[in-house]
Amino acid sequence: MAIKRALISVSDKTGLVEFASALAKLGVEIISTGGTKTLLEKSGVPVIGISDVTGFPEIMDGRVKTLHPAVHSGLLAVRDNPEHQAQMKELGLDYIDLVVVNLYPFAETIAKPNVSYEDAIENIDIGGPTMLRSAAKNHAFVTVVVDAADYGAVLEEIRAQGDTTLDTRKRLAAKVFRHTAAYDSLISQYLSAQVGETFPERYTVTYEKIQDLRYGENPHQQAAFYRKPLASAGNLTTAEQLHGKELSYNNINDANAALQIVKEFTEPAVVAVKHMNPCGVGIGADIDEAFVKAYEADPTSIFGGIVAANRTIDEPTARRISEIFLEIVLAPDFTPAALEILTKKKNIRLLKLGSAMTAAQPEHVLTSVDGGMVVQDRDLRQITEADLKVVTERAPTAEELKQLLFAWKVVKHVKSNAIVLARDNMTVGVGAGQMNRVGSARIAIEQAGIKAQGSVLSSDAFFPMGDTVELAAQAGVTAIIQPGGSIRDQESIDAANKYGIAMVFTNVRHFKH
Structure with missing residues (x-):
């Protein structure tokens, strides 16, 4: 033919x-x-x-x-x-x-x-x-x-x-x-x-390949990176890579986790992530101060991590970044002076997100299971001071309240069971993914060390008993934010009152598996 x-x-x-x-x-x-x-x-x-x-x-x-x-x-x-x-x-x-x-x-x-x-x-x-x-x-x-x-x-x-x-x-x-x-x-x-069909009887989605990846989560696994056809600007799939070798499967997951957290904040913020959990989060008057706080939150874990910022990386911040080993830095942009400094590091990946970097948008989250998948709305629930219910004899001070709301934004993105300690606009202890809540609290408190004194504690879900409050009190925590809703809430309230801890309920749970 x-x-x-x-x-x-x-x-x-x-x-x-x-x-x-x-x-x-x-x-x-x-x-x-x-x-x-x-x-x-x-x-x-x-x-x-x-x-x-x-x-x-x-x-x-x-x-x-x-x-x-x-x-x-x-x-x-x-x-x-x-x-x-x-x-x-x-x-x-x-x-x-x-x-x-x-x-x-x-x-x-x-x-x-x-x-x-x-x-x-x-x-x-x-x-x-x-x-x-x-x-x-x-x-x-x-x-x-x-x-x-x-x-x-x-x-x-x-x-x-x-x-x-x-x-x-x-x-x-x-x-x-x-x-x-x-x-x-x-x-x-x-x-x-x-027509408002959120979860139709047949769920069809389509994605476009961005690139093949060197390998998946481990070297023996194959992988590729895809994006939605109408992916909004300011996301990882639309970012411009300015420097460094190509992203890996694990890089992409960690970078996305960092980006989701930093989008919670309107003030200058920096988030450091390892293995999809934040190891340090800080906010400040400018991005340099925010980076210092994120770094000081956990100087050990940030090594080899991913950092996301919600402001342009300037020269002072770039100089600090250049002093440590990081896999990726994501930001809306980088000043020419910052780029000159950071591009001297051969392997660091620099991702420019653009001025369109905005709060996370409503969309479905897809998780595969053997033989199928589960689909849910993205967790975009926000909490303000007006949503809080004071359940203890002592109400939080204005400063405690500020730190509680900060810690609440972070704990939402920590693997459950999740506990976050914060003070001075930075995390000081993060306990993630333990099989019981008191175990996560112990990890966060141990990480915080002396910084636990005068800190506030955030929990992604309610306390099933009063042991976490007891542990927090011994560490010097002064205020707690948690969803409430346990049949034994009163036990935790009584423990908080015993030690003069202020505790507020959000009536919102933030499990992240």
Whole structure:
């Protein structure tokens, strides 16, 4: 067989003229539609209009043009089936050997601010996916191209042998069905959101590959990094890497954890993360002060960690960063002087998030389980002073209250069971992921050492008994914030009153598994 006839109709016209010109020079007859036909004609590429093939005009503002037996017979006919051959000859139909189609820009349309529902619907392609699916189904005989990146390889094979190989057609067909599946997934997500279907009976999502990773969580595991088609700016998937080697699987998870925490704060803040848990968090009058506090929170654990800032990294901060080993620094931007300092360190990764770095946005969190996944809303619940209920004889002072709310923002992002000690706008002790809450408290208190004196304590979930309060009192904690809700709350309240500790309930739990 040989490729003699091609149907080309694309929305993204990248590289199109060069590709079509090359096909024409190889003797391939080109059929086209609408804007694609106009462009090819203006570029001097011989082209036949779709209406000349179907004998029917493009109608309804172009909505109906390729949905015709003359098109789909040419795509779907099984070339070695005698009955199909006879029917094609009897009806005077011709085969189509190559299809080059990409689709109406639905994703780009719904990404526009204030896009109307009508505009979104109008940019749902019907004829394009139908042609792609027909051609991909019949890939034993038909070559189908949906990505301009494949133009070169297809041309090379046609030049060499007049046709593409079956292996190439299989690969391209698989790519087509991935493409149309992603397209339909995006449409279904948009329409489901329009009618308030938060958790529909079928949950479809699509992601685009950013890059293959060297390996996964461990060297024997393979991995890749993907992003949502409409990922908002200021996130890890849209960050610009300014320096350093490529990110690893663990880097990405840790960097995302750091970013989620630092987005909790509006004042200058720095977060240091190890193994997806914060080891130091600090806020200050400027980013340099915030970094000092995050570093001093745990100078040991920050070594080899990931640091995220919510302000531009300036020269003083960069000098401090350069004195220690860090894997990654994420920030909205870096001053030229800061970049000059930090790029002298060969392996540190510098990620620029841009001015669009804002608070975390509502979205679903997907967690895989064997044979399926669980889906939930992202935990975006915020607590203010007005939400707090004082349950002890002593109410917290204004300073204690400030530190309690700071600690509460941090404990939300610590693996459960979680305990955070804070004072002076910085964490001083973090206890994460223990099988019982008092165990996490012991770790946080031990880490804090003398800094536990006069600190406040935050717990992601209620105290099942009074032992954590007893431990906190012995360490010198003066105030506690916790959800409350245990049947033994009174035991913890009595213990707090015994030691003069102020305790407030949030009535909100922040488990993070």
